[in-house]
Amino acid sequence: MYDRKAVRRRRAVLAVFVALSIAILTAYFGESGGGLFHTLQRGAQEAFAPIETGATRALKPVRDFFGWAGDTIDAKDQNAELKREVQQLRSDLAEAQTSLRDANQLKAIAALHEENYFPRSTEPVTARVIARSPTVWYSSVKIDKGSGDGLRVNQPVIAAGGLVGKVTGVTSGTAEVRLITDGESGVSAQVFPQGVSGVVRPEVGNLENLLLEHIESGRRVTEGTLVITSGFTSSKTESLFPRGIPVGRVSKVDLDELETYQRVHVEPFADLRRIDIVQVLTRRGVAQEAAALTEAGG
Amino acid sequence: MILSVGAFVRVAALLLVAVVLQLTALSQIDILGGHADVVVLVVAAVAYYAGSVPGSATGFAAGFLLDLLTGATMGASSLVLTAVGYAVGRFREVRDPSHGLLPIPVGAAATAGWVTAFAAVSLMLDIGARVSPLVIRDMIVTVLLNALLALPVFTGCRKLLRPSLAVDPLELRRRRRAPREAGPIGLRGLEV
Numbered sequence: 001m002y003d004r005k006a007v008r009r010r011r012a013v014l015a016v017f018v019a020l021s022i023a024i025l026t027a028y029f030g031e032s033g034g035g036l037f038h039t040l041q042r043g044a045q046e047a048f049a050p051i052e053t054g055a056t057r058a059l060k061p062v063r064d065f066f067g068w069a070g071d072t073i074d075a076k077d078q079n080a081e082l083k084r085e086v087q088q089l090r091s092d093l094a095e096a097q098t099s100l101r102d103a104n105q106l107k108a109i110a111a112l113h114e115e116n117y118f119p120r121s122t123e124p125v126t127a128r129v130i131a132r133s134p135t136v137w138y139s140s141v142k143i144d145k146g147s148g149d150g151l152r153v154n155q156p157v158i159a160a161g162g163l164v165g166k167v168t169g170v171t172s173g174t175a176e177v178r179l180i181t182d183g184e185s186g187v188s189a190q191v192f193p194q195g196v197s198g199v200v201r202p203e204v205g206n207l208e209n210l211l212l213e214h215i216e217s218g219r220r221v222t223e224g225t226l227v228i229t230s231g232f233t234s235s236k237t238e239s240l241f242p243r244g245i246p247v248g249r250v251s252k253v254d255l256d257e258l259e260t261y262q263r264v265h266v267e268p269f270a271d272l273r274r275i276d277i278v279q280v281l282t283r284r285g286v287a288q289e290a291a292a293l294t295e296a297g298g
Numbered sequence: 299m300i301l302s303v304g305a306f307v308r309v310a311a312l313l314l315v316a317v318v319l320q321l322t323a324l325s326q327i328d329i330l331g332g333h334a335d336v337v338v339l340v341v342a343a344v345a346y347y348a349g350s351v352p353g354s355a356t357g358f359a360a361g362f363l364l365d366l367l368t369g370a371t372m373g374a375s376s377l378v379l380t381a382v383g384y385a386v387g388r389f390r391e392v393r394d395p396s397h398g399l400l401p402i403p404v405g406a407a408a409t410a411g412w413v414t415a416f417a418a419v420s421l422m423l424d425i426g427a428r429v430s431p432l433v434i435r436d437m438i439v440t441v442l443l444n445a446l447l448a449l450p451v452f453t454g455c456r457k458l459l460r461p462s463l464a465v466d467p468l469e470l471r472r473r474r475r476a477p478r479e480a481g482p483i484g485l486r487g488l489e490v
Contacts, residue, residue, distance in 0.1 A: 010351055017354050017380040021374075024372050028373055029371075029423075040372075041365075055318050063326055132321070134368070140370075183429075184426070184427075203429070
């Protein structure tokens with residue numbers, strides 16, 4: 001025997017939650033950036049930022065361990081006595097490798113600024129990645145700097161190697177960065193120095209391959225050439241990056257694909273699977289103004 | 299599930315820990331191109347032990363929290379996790395399973411449902427770019443990793459939720475076991 005009342009209640013609960021989800025989806029798409037749900041998201045992210053920052057720091061050894069395990073998965077078996085000693089050494093090594101990787105990333109970012117094509121009118125703000133989106137469909141990371149540090153929406157973000165994305169949301173202490181591998185991303189770019197223009201779009205799920213699309217017909221692109229941001233707004237994109245930020249290198253040119261779809265493949269410079277440190281290119285002066293205001297405020 | 303303040307607090311704490319752990323650690327640990335997803339396992343565990351109504355409510359809350367903190371499209375995760383929670387809860391109510399290793403296939407199936415349905419919802423809503431076949435590899439890796447994690451996660455959730463559970467499937471299994479020996483009437487259980 002089944003209880004009709006319980007069945008009705010169960011179905012009603014399911015219907016309510018599904019309807020609520022669809023209502024939220026509809027409202028979210030319909031509202032502007034300052035609407036209720038967007039504001040709620042910003043508020044929640046601001047409130048949870050200290051927890052996420054703390055958890056990120058606390059769980060760093062766990063991540064380091066897994067990172068190390070991935071690199072040494074082919075290691076040979078060792079005897080029990082040595083294992084204890086090696087365990088200690090591994091722990092030290094993981095810590096040292098992490099520090100070295102951080103240092104290398106910072107060095108590579110600094111080297112980017114020395115390139116002659118890199119935009120000069122920016123003030124970089126260095127930040128650490130504290131959270132990452134769990135799905136491949138929304139490729140974004142959260143960083144530990146926010147509007148209090150001079151960050152604003154749509155500012156470009158670079159990491160070791162080149163462009164990684166742009167700021168899509170800020171709270172006072174954190175910022176949301178949409179990566180160039182996000183399905184929504186589009187970056188106006190050109191092949192340097194030939195000047196062939198196009199839009200860099202992702203291939204969702206493949207972090208090592210980008211597509212330079214909408215290339216002007218008849219223009220030739222050769223493998224191995226540099227792709228940089230072009231610094232103008234295209235009708236296909238919503239963002240505006242300053243000219244000269246390196247994006248990647250042309251990795252594959254298929255002439256049929258180029259003629260039919262007007263696109264070539266680009267390998268990004270930045271290692272988007274393992275970003276620990278990034279730099280947000282704020283407008284020159286905004287970061288200092290924010291710092292001055294903070295100091296003046298107390 | 300016995301609805302009480304304690305039950306709400308337990309489930310809320312469980313979800314909060316799962317979401318923070320997912321965003322700050324598990325999403326950043328890359329294993330064979332994919333990563334484990336503990337949020338869907340927690341939703342499946344609550345549904346498995348508590349039933350379809352608490353399962354769908356937990357799924358909705360988990361999805362809402364996930365969308366809030368990741369800045370993703372609000373409502374998408376809630377919609378899919380509500381369905382996952384309901385489906386796992388109904389499986390438990392209809393089939394009344396009690397095998398100790400069942401969390402492994404249940405966790406894997408729930409994860410497969412979640413990654414597939416979320417991909418479908420994302421594609422229908424706002425993904426305009428070309429999709430790489432590597433997405434399928436990521437999905438499979440996530441399902442396999444979650445299958446490995448299912449047993450400890452379900453065990454942990456069961457221990458935490460036990461004071462609020464109306465029926466515990468593992469307790470039922472113990473009760474269903476036949477007596478080892480049936481002696482003469484009046485002496486059953488004394489093994490004479």
